[in-house]
Amino acid sequence: MGREHVSPHQQPTRRTLDILATLIAFPTVSRDSNLGLIEWVRDCLRGHGIGARLSYDDSGAKANLFATIGPDLPGGIVLSGHTDVVPVDGQDWSSDPFKARIADGRLYGRGACDMKGFLAAVLACVDRLAAAELRRPVHLAFTYDEEVGCKGVRTLLADLQAARISPAACIVGEPTDMQVVTAHKGSRNYRCCVRGKEAHASRTQDGVNAIEYAARLIGRIQDLADEYALAPREDSAFDTPYDTLQTALVNGGLARNIVPRDCEFIFGYRYLPDSDPDRIVGSVQDYARDHVLPRMRRKFAAADILFEKQSDNPALRPGPNAAIARFVMGLSGAGHAGPHVSYMTEGGLYQQAGVASVICGPGSIEQAHRPDEYVELSQLARCEAMVAGLCEHAAEFQTDTETTGEAR
Secondary structure, three states, X not given: OOOOOOOOOXXXXXXXXXXXXXXXXXXXXXXXXXXXXHHHHHHHHHHOOOOEEEEEOOOOOOEEEEEEEOOOOOOOEEEEEEOOEOOOOOOOOOOOOOOOEEEOOEEXXXXXXXXXXXXXXXXXXXXXXXXXXXXXXXXXXXXOOOOOOOHHHHHHHHHHHHOOOOOOEEEEOOOOOOOEEOOEOEEEEEEEEEEOEOEEHHHHHHOEOHHHHHHHHHHHHHHHHHHHHOOOOOOOXXXXXXXXXXXXXXXXXXXXXXXXXXXXXXXXXXXOOOOOHHHHHHHHHHHHHHHHHHHHHHHOOOOEEEEEEEEXXXXXXXXXXXXXXXXXXXXXXXXXXXXXXXXXXXXXXHHHOOOEEEEOOOOOHHHOOOOOOEEEHHHHXXXXXXXXXXXXXHHHOOOXXXXXXXXX
């Protein structure tokens, strides 16, 4: 089912470029509402006779959109992307980040590659999908708050479960240079709160310095990171073939003449699909319980160390994705699967919900989150060709269950 590669000089349609310019003009930074964009997409779909489900966050200021094109049947393929973008505060842009600009074969703007370029290419093909006699449904899923912990897709998946909508597979259009990525790392983040005892700085013996004990834990996290880096998985397809940890934020103390009572820090880790994330955090918690807290409580019985999970995004495992990976490689013209990646996506959550998933979209992750973010026009053209291929070939996709007869 191979398709011809799109020439690197081929241009996307004017419709894709116009839609992308419109999407970029919505400043959907995660801290703000995305309703303007979502409602604009809903109205566009309505113009093609396509209804959409909206699922909202608790505030009602943000929403996901889910729409089905084609027959009302179980299964089908989801084209999924997030609508939120990262802030531009403090970044040195050459032009207005929320006004699309084309130069030197690239389209610039916040979200151009991460990931409104994919959304635009999908929306530009809606008329073709709607006119095609699809034998299997093609679903569109546009989410909120991916950049701050994949929050929106959890609401969307819960809504689909309640409505008994069960897609078979998903293409998450994160920027991969149109390579088909079948696996990525998982991600967790924790807040650690250390409670000691304050005292005058001239009598440190009367206090329990929360910052200093937090530093012992932070050192332990770095020691673990070093241990993992010294033992990479030799057979791994990841560019960073080991689990990584880091401390990202630290806050503590009131004044230089007070022994600090409180210190909190945020740490996180990215783990390989076959790693146990509970073991990773467990080793930090065990060190706190067995080595740090006893020293604190010898001086002050009420001292404490608490851990709070802030985010938990599962890894995307390659095994369950074989059928959809083969199919998308055919649509995209890719001869083989791309490398496994260390960044996380919504794909792990789709897979966790029983939807086989791969990552494939226009643009490079190296451009994401940077000033003067851009997507190559040739990449948009390749994405258009992939989505357009679903018009003709959506019915060809078979899950591994359908291929082998085995239970998924």
